[in-house]
Amino acid sequence: MRMSQLFVPTLREVPAEAETISHQYLLRAGMIRRIAAGIYTYLPLAQRVLEKIEEIVREEMNKQGGQELKMPTLHPAELWQESSRWDAYGRELFRLRDRHERDYCLGPTHEEVITDLVRREVNSYRQLPLLLYQIQTKFRDEIRPRFGLMRGREFTMKDLYSFDRDQDGLDVSYQKMYDAYSAIFRRCALKFRVVEADTGAIGGTDSHEFIVVADTGEDEIIYCEACDYAANVERAVAALAGEEDTAEPLKDLKLASTPGMTSIDDVVSFLGTEPQRLLKTLVYLAIDGEAYKPVVVVLRGDREVNEIKLQNHLGCMHLALADAQTVEEITQAPVGFAGPVGLKDVRIIIDAEVPTVVNGICGANRADYHWINVNPQRDFPPAEIMDLRRVAAGDKCHFCGNPLKSDRGIEVGHIFKLGTKYSVAMDATFLDEAGRKKPMVMGCYGIGIPRTMAAAIEQNHDENGIIWPLSIAPYQVVIIPVNSKNAEHMELAEDLYTRMNRVGIEVVLDDRDERAGVKFNDADLIGFPLRLTLGPRSLKEGKVEIKDRATGKVTLVEIGEAVAVIKDRIEEMGKGWA
Numbered sequence: 403m404r405m406s407q408l409f410v411p412t413l414r415e416v417p418a419e420a421e422t423i424s425h426q427y428l429l430r431a432g433m434i435r436r437i438a439a440g441i442y443t444y445l446p447l448a449q450r451v452l453e454k455i456e457e458i459v460r461e462e463m464n465k466q467g468g469q470e471l472k473m474p475t476l477h478p479a480e481l482w483q484e485s486s487r488w489d490a491y492g493r494e495l496f497r498l499r500d501r502h503e504r505d506y507c508l509g510p511t512h513e514e515v516i517t518d519l520v521r522r523e524v525n526s527y528r529q530l531p532l533l534l535y536q537i538q539t540k541f542r543d544e545i546r547p548r549f550g551l552m553r554g555r556e557f558t559m560k561d562l563y564s565f566d567r568d569q570d571g572l573d574v575s576y577q578k579m580y581d582a583y584s585a586i587f588r589r590c591a592l593k594f595r596v597v598e599a600d601t602g603a604i605g606g607t608d609s610h611e612f613i614v615v616a617d618t619g620e621d622e623i624i625y626c627e628a629c630d631y632a633a634n635v636e637r638a639v640a641a642l643a644g645e646e647d648t649a650e651p652l653k654d655l656k657l658a659s660t661p662g663m664t665s666i667d668d669v670v671s672f673l674g675t676e677p678q679r680l681l682k683t684l685v686y687l688a689i690d691g692e693a694y695k696p697v698v699v700v701l702r703g704d705r706e707v708n709e710i711k712l713q714n715h716l717g718c719m720h721l722a723l724a725d726a727q728t729v730e731e732i733t734q735a736p737v738g739f740a741g742p743v744g745l746k747d748v749r750i751i752i753d754a755e756v757p758t759v760v761n762g763i764c765g766a767n768r769a770d771y772h773w774i775n776v777n778p779q780r781d782f783p784p785a786e787i788m789d790l791r792r793v794a795a796g797d798k799c800h801f802c803g804n805p806l807k808s809d810r811g812i813e814v815g816h817i818f819k820l821g822t823k824y825s826v827a828m829d830a831t832f833l834d835e836a837g838r839k840k841p842m843v844m845g846c847y848g849i850g851i852p853r854t855m856a857a858a859i860e861q862n863h864d865e866n867g868i869i870w871p872l873s874i875a876p877y878q879v880v881i882i883p884v885n886s887k888n889a890e891h892m893e894l895a896e897d898l899y900t901r902m903n904r905v906g907i908e909v910v911l912d913d914r915d916e917r918a919g920v921k922f923n924d925a926d927l928i929g930f931p932l933r934l935t936l937g938p939r940s941l942k943e944g945k946v947e948i949k950d951r952a953t954g955k956v957t958l959v960e961i962g963e964a965v966a967v968i969k970d971r972i973e974e975m976g977k978g979w980a
């Protein structure tokens with residue numbers, strides 16, 4: 403391809419709409435353009451990257467026995483009503499109505515459609531397992547689309563669904579996908595971590611996320627280097643602290659005056675204690691549609707509530723902190739003095755660490771007073787105990803006791819064991835060897851294709867632009883003749899260009915009548931892995947310059963050897979990933 407013909411409208415300035423590095427560079431490198439919030443056109447360079455990622459995905463899916471099909475985007479409401487997700491999915495579902503007043507949605511995921519297909523066509527154990535996938539457009543009415551391709555309303559996804567006879571079969575299918583996903587992100591040359599994940603709205607039991615490590619990522623992951631434990635912070639667990647304190651004798655419960663001390667810091671310094679002695683008491687509302695119920699939550703003063711864990715435990719659709727009025731109604735005291743001691747007629751949930759606190763402190767449900775020497779096992783009303791806390795770096799690993807670490811990253815893949823949630827709801831059954839009717843056991847496995855492209859940029863860039871991993875770069879090489887007015891140089895560039903094309907190197911010839919600086923800037927911005935420069939000085943010695951975008955390393959090679967050297971270099975860069 404010639405740069406003069408390539409449709410790549412690069413920008414010098416950072417566009418105001420761009421919130422993240424990948425968003426900025428995708429716009430500046432002329433790869434995407436926005437037409438409405440969260441909706442983008444992919445220009446030719448982006449299209450090439452997406453196709454390369456899709457091809458890697460396709461190869462790895464097929465290698466594991468996946469079969470590609472394509473399902474529709476437009477889904478009849480009846481299928482979603484059968485699975486109960488027409489209501490449960492909420493406002494993220496794009497809904498529409500046809501001329502006959504029938505309801506439809508634009509698919510954000512395809513469990514319903516695939517389950518409907520398979521229940522009609524599969525009825526014997528002999529037809530299982532089945533691994534079916536598609537690479538297709540999804541729609542999600544995000545409340546706030548943002549970060550460019552990270553959180554779009556229309557995006558491409560690879561989604562595979564597995565159907566097995568039983569749990570053991572599902573375990574095999576799941577492992578196949580786990581391996582395939584690991585291979586895909588390795589081949590995309592991305593640094594990633596596989597973490598245990600929350601199963602959220604899709605439901606199911608086991609789930610893992612594939613997270614591309616990047617400081618700018620939206621997800622936080624917790625991991626242990628000693629034992630390989632890794633989980634999304636939404637789900638992460640840690641060892642309980644505080645058990646070493648239990649030797650302290652229990653003292654008598656006492657009221658302490660704490661005038662105006664409503665924050666944890668105030669109480670801690672006023673009473674001269676430590677935050678881990680404090681029993682922080684929060685009132686939440688578990689909300690389901692119009693209905694809501696208050697829930698009192700207690701955890702140590704130095705911990706934060708993991709609201710995802712809490713919401714999963716409560717099984718409610720939404721969760722919110724209660725307003726001051728509700729807090730007063732429940733505790734009979736102003737905000738800041740709530741405590742579980744003496745509370746009645748309300749659901750109380752305490753974090754698993756709370757029972758280990760000895761001679762702690764909590765609000766007395768009375769303005770300007772706290773209880774001291776609180777011993778939860780002795781003084782608390784009956785309460786549910788669960789792991790509620792948000793794990794942080796430095797907490798001890800639940801499995802081996804070493805300090806946990808945290809990283810930020812971007813979720814690019816997610817695999818789930820669905821079990822029989824959809825097959826039972828939608829009656830997708832088969833007859834086993836003994837002729838017994840059984841529900842199929844399902845899994846679902848997704849990769850966001852544009853998101854993978856964006857994550858690759860978040861992880862691989864510098865101040866000048868994108869640094870594409872070779873395997874997903876839009877083109878492998880750019881040829882830059884420094885002096886485009888010199889006919890001899892241009893002829894030489896044309897010759898190298900022709901020879902590279904002939905041996906299958908993906909190359910762009912920057913044949914524009916532009917200053918060398920402009921060409922170099924564009925080459926760095928677009929992020930071609932290799933740059934071949936024809937400069938007047940080196941040409942005098944019969945040499946050209948090859949520059950590696952990632953390392954900045956420059957080598958001078960004889961003109962006659964340039965194509966062979968580049969070919970070798972590409973092969974070398976490709977090794978280790980394939």
Ligand SMILES: [Zn+2]
Binds near residue numbers: 630799800801803
């Ligand atoms: Zn560990």
